[in-house]
Amino acid sequence: MGEWVVFGIGSLLTLLGGLGVVSSRHPVHAALFLVQTLFGVAVLFVAQEAHFLAAVQVIVYAGAVVVIFLFVIMLIGVDKTEDIAFEPLRGQRPVAAIVALLGVVELIALISLQKGFGGVSPKVYEGTNVEQVSTAVFTDYLFAFEITSVLLVIAVIGAVVLARRPSLSSTSRTTLTGV
């Protein structure tokens, strides 16, 4: 019973937040709705006893990613509202709607019809959820862990290079903007 309640609240938060992101005219509103969605997903994680991930979700996603979104929105002044009604590409919107709807229906059907989940023999780790996750990450997937840390470094460097203002001296005209 308890899980049903949690599931219900989490799902509602998530789905309504998703709809909000998609249909907001103002990007800042969309960002806020995104926060709602991320929070809902964190709730669903908790309901499934993935405590560690719920925490990481809130900290990283809702806490860092959305913040960077808002920073960028503010930074480049994309506060003009987009004209939702106008679609310059012919046929894009109806076809996209059909595609999305079809996708939903088929996925639900596939999931419902699925008989059983199997094929992988589970490896059991000891301890609480946090201990289990950390054991898995730091023993079986250590290499991937290291690689992702390298990836983060690369991302940081990339962001710094990309966002650098072009130098004001006339001699170097390297265009990083490129377009």
Next chain:
Amino acid sequence: MIDLVWLIPALPLLGFSLLLLTGKRIGEPVAGYIATAMTGGSFLLALGVFFDLLSRDGEERQVTVKLFDWLKVGQLDVKVAALVDPLAITMVLFVTGIGTLIHLYAIGYMHGDARFSRFFTYLNLFIFSMLCLVLADNFVLMFLGWEGVGACSYLLISFWFEKESAASAGKKAFVTNRVGDFGLMVGMFIMFNGAGSLTYLGVFKVADAGGFTRNAATAAALMLFLGACGKSAQLPLYVWLPDAMEGPTPVSALIHAATMVTAGVYLMMRCFPLLLVADPIVFTIIAWVGGLTALFAATIAVAQDDIKKILAYSTISQLGYMFLAIGMHANAAAAFHMITHAFFKALMFLGAGSVIHGMHDEQDVKRMGNLRKWMPITFFTYLAGWLAIAGVPPLSGFWSKDEILLSAYEGGGLGVTGAKVLWVVGLLTALLTAYYMSRQVFLVFFGKERFLHSVGSGFAPMHAEADTAADEHHANGPVTPHESPWQMTVPLIVLAGLAVVGGAMNLPFTKSLERLAVWLEPSVGTHEFVSSGSTKFVLAIIATACGLVGIFVARMFWLQRPLDANLALEPALLKRAYGVDALYSNIFEKSGYALANLVATVFDGKLIEGVVNGTGSLVKLVGGNARKAQTGFVRNYALVIAAGAVALLTYALVRTL
């Protein structure tokens, strides 16, 4: 000795290769002597083989000497092998013998020509091809030689190809021959279909055993005869031979008098066993075609002015006689006439060449006269040829022509329809032959001198400035004729001797004197003449009388009367040979051109171009429309990716359902 028979064609082939590679460097006259030596060597070898064959008995005189396997495909098994039998060796003997004499003659005739060694290269190649033709033991190798002589004929006729008429004549010869070759090939196909083999012995064995249906044998025989008509210039494929006189005179003598044109006769004689199992109408057809051609050509020769054209039509006429004999089953008679004709016709062609050479390239008989004073050797030898062809006994021509007329007279007994009519046709032809040959002799060698200035035009051979003796006579005044050098007169003398005594080969009096017929029997079968001795005698008298009448009439008109009075004897119709060439040109050239035009404009222009261009247009159309998918907008592409993903989902869904 018989094992070395492959050397006989090998020597001219060697000569050809040698002259092809080094001829220009060797130059005149050594190139000519090399070629002559090669042919002469072949002749000596042929003599050796002949004597070897002679030393054997009748039945053993048919030897197959194999060289190597050539084509082995499925049922077809063709070897390069020689069938050495009396007929083959006879042909080889006179081809190489007369060939050697003509090679020698050509050294003198082609003196000063810019392409002297090239000429001998072609001549040796021709001898090689002809030897392949007659020595082959199967139709395929024979066909190789057949085509080879056709090609050499083309090369040699258009030897002076700078002259438009010579080049056209070469083409005409080749194309007309092709029509005949088509017949020969179809005949070969039919024979292969029925016999499963293409060797003579294989096919004839099947024929004798009744392996061919009558229709197949008839069809094959007629097709082979078509081939023979093409090569031996019978109606209606004779039109190339008069034009072939554009080639140098040694070519005319060798190819168009003595050897190549006899290939058709040889073929028919070879295939006698096949003709026997065909419908008898084949023989009738052969006889009538031969007889009519003989008469037809003789009528044209009556009105010709060019010394070589007269001889050309005469050749066609005499070949007609040979086919007449074959039609009457008298193969030995045909072979006899073939040999004697080779002697006297080659002699006369070479004599004509000597006259042309001595008259500085004048070829019109109306502009000659009294040459017996200027060129005595040529005159005396020419006399021998003239009397021989006119059928005056006891020269060789009399015996051979008489044999043929006798076979025509008796032909009715063998089932040939209208044989007696053909006999009359033969007599008429003999009369005309004697007439026009006498006309030629009287105009050329007797009477008043009617020389003009030297001819430097049209049909002159490409003489370099080497004719020193004649140079003084060029500038002014009429031509002064001169006798020819020894290279040219010696062959004339030899051939004249043969023309006179050649009759001794096959005298009809007793069996033992019919040496040629007896000798050839294993190859071509026998033909017993049923007439009594007195009938033969009477027929001979009649034939000789016709000849003498012809000579007498010619003498009356051409020796004793001024030339202008005789215009009625040379009607324009005969002068232009009944307009046959123009007729062929109209029929074939116009329709051929129209057809070619049709194909070029409609088929090629519209259909094929349409398909090709249409393919291009189609591609452009499809591409142009397909391009519209590339909108350039990333969102469209993203949409398509999503749609694709959904499609995969649909597939997965359908699978699980």
Next chain:
Amino acid sequence: MLFATTAPNPKAYLIVAAVLFCIGAGGLLMRRNVIVMFMCVELMLNAANLTFVTLARIMGDIRGQAVVFFTMVVAAAEVVVGLGIIVSIFRSRRAVSAEDASLLKG
């Protein structure tokens, strides 16, 4: 089926994730503002994460959650770089609309 037991059928979570994914896909295709399109991508990533966690629970294998851990890291890095690109593009033009880059037009 879904309300049969006291605990929700795990498939319910999967369905929620699927719906969220499709909402994100639809938004990605229909919006023109690139920032919002990016947010829709985040929605889709989260839906995938949710699926992984659910399956980890169904099969009793914690390694599903380890995957989610890495996915989050990569998603974060991706957001950083993507927004960096957007910022640098915006430097040269004032509008940030997706159909401006149509140089791929055929």
